[in-house]
Amino acid sequence: MAAPRSIIIDIGKQRDEENAKEDSATKKKPIGTKFDGRFPLSHWESAVAIGVLLFFSIALFCVYVTMPAAEFGKIKLPRSISDLRILKDNLAAYANDYQAQFILGYCSTYIFMQTFMIPGTIFMSLLAGALFGVIKGLVLVVFNATTGASCCYFLSKIIGRPLVNWLWPEKLRFFQAEIAKRREKLLNYMLFLRITPTLPNTFINVASPIVDIPFHVFVLATLVGLIPASYITVRAGLALGDLKSVKDLYDFKTLAVLFLIGSVSIFPIILKRKRTE
Template sequence: MAAQRNLIGDTGRLLNDEETAEDDYSPSGKKPKLERSPLNSWELAAALGVFFVFSAGLFCIYLTMPASEYGKIKLPRTISDLRMLKDNFAAYAEDHPAQFILGYCSTYIFMQTFMIPGTIFMSLLAGALFGVFQGLLLVVFNATAGASSCFFLSKLIGRPLVSWLWPEKLRFFQAEISKRRDKLLNYMLFLRITPTLPNLFINLASPIVDIPFQVFFSATLIGLIPATYITVRAGLALGDLNSVKDLYDFKTLSVLFLIGLVSMFPALLKRKRIYE
């Protein structure tokens, strides 16, 4: 129990860091906003080059769509936008499933790679259009592919960016990873299953703190399933949703944390045996 309290206490401090991150780097926050970009010229050019390649590929895929569908394309920002998008694309997804899935996957991976908000709406859309089982497979595949793409992008240019945005959190995360090297997969599963740390930070920081890609990939593929199931299943009843916040009430968060603690059980059991 002491080990569990220590783990929850550690991750709680990370949550507090995340809650204050926006204030720290806003004009009214404690830390002055830096005027210069943390990326040097080569890193900035590399980031723009990767973005251009992804954007060009996405544009080419959209060109395969009928011209009549172009006006319906819009990234949803609210549940109302999502309902409208679902109505607009329901017939197209049924008549041209391969083209729709290609466009959907490309958009999802693009958003995940470049940290563009809104993937939760894409997950809800998958549930609304394809049902729970197919929607779950589709979202987990895309989320894992996008997170992996973001991992390698961060490996290329992410260190100065993450060090600039979250210096204290990065040092703390590095220390936590160092303490759990022997059961790293269990710890990463806990982070993926629970909302302890944002997926954005995990994707960007993992290569910087030397988490092996196979561990990152496995934890992402498995750990995203519980939360994805909840989101995709909610997509079946868009009419009952008023806000994204309705997805994660206290009961849902408690279940996710319980599943996360179960994933940490082997590591906690081993630590207990060591102290005995």
């Protein structure tokens, strides 16, 4: 009877090994795992990304073709302060004559750039201040930035995990660890990140759903936390002639103010930690 029993044990071990191999093959890669150099998205994920991009592109195109005629050859996305001054001069009369249509086109462009992480939204924020003033410009920038960040959040929720693991593995591990330590006061911590330049906003947008930050916390922290930096940028748009480069926006004094405001948001966390010690 010993032989059959040993055979049964061997068969059981083989099945356990096979199951373990299947589990390891189907399991998702942990957060922060480096990829082997291959493009991280599967065929299905790539199809979703292309489909979403096409949808947004067609919607943006439809907005532009319904706008009143303009000399679009003079209009391009600015890449420097000098480009922004030229764009502002070309758009000033147009934005005043067709304000509603222009705002629709401006918002669509800003949200598109924010959703797909296209650099240049800081120039769009400066343009808002130059064309609309501080109050209206600030409302437009905060609304567009929050809407675009929310679209980026949901897009990343669908296809973002392998892409973020591929691009920022170490930063993602750090972010995951920090979020895990601050679950009880997550809104305060997210406000601190949004107000201060501790982590890039683009990274926060795509990494938040991956580290399980609830959407209501994400959107509230974005809406409130972007106000101070947006105000600084929009206000600077009123004096484009005095601005030499984007770096002039955030000097030491400005950064110190942002960190001071951000520290207020995490003060309850520090106070609670001292009480528990």
